[in-house]
Amino acid sequence: MAIAHEGRGSLEPAISPSAGQLDIGTVAVDPASPTGPAEQVRSQLTALIQSGVLPANAKLPTVRQLAGDLRLAAGTVAKAYKELESAGLVRTGRAAGTRVNPGRGLAEPALAEAQVFARAARTAGLSLEQAQGLLAVGWDRTAN
Helix, strand or coil: CCCEECCCCEEECCCCHHHCCCCCCCEECCCCCCCCHHHHHHHHHHHHHHCCCCCCCCECCCHHHHHHHHCCCHHHHHHHHHHHHHCCCEEEECCCEEEECCCCCCCHHHHHHHHHHHHHHHHCCCCHHHHHHHHHHHHHHHCC
């Protein structure tokens, strides 16, 4: 897996399409966030898996590789991977590394609707945090 950096504290695992591999998006750690780095990594990888950007059996970077790329302690990334494994999103094997478990993506209609919402939120000039807050309100209103 090739890694191309996109500023301090983030990485873009750019996997060459010519090698039959897929670009999996961007994982970034915000040191100013009240959310800890392990949780930031875990939640972003969860989103990449559930959205299908990371397909079944995709191989994640090693703990050391991801920690180095994000400038984090290896234990921080190991914690994120362990939580992903506990949630059943990934599996870890010595020789095979850490891979995405099959059947962990969201239903395609939910992803399509999420993308529509994201476009509308961006068009309205909302930040990610504001869009997430708006989604939380909508979520609560549909519970009734």
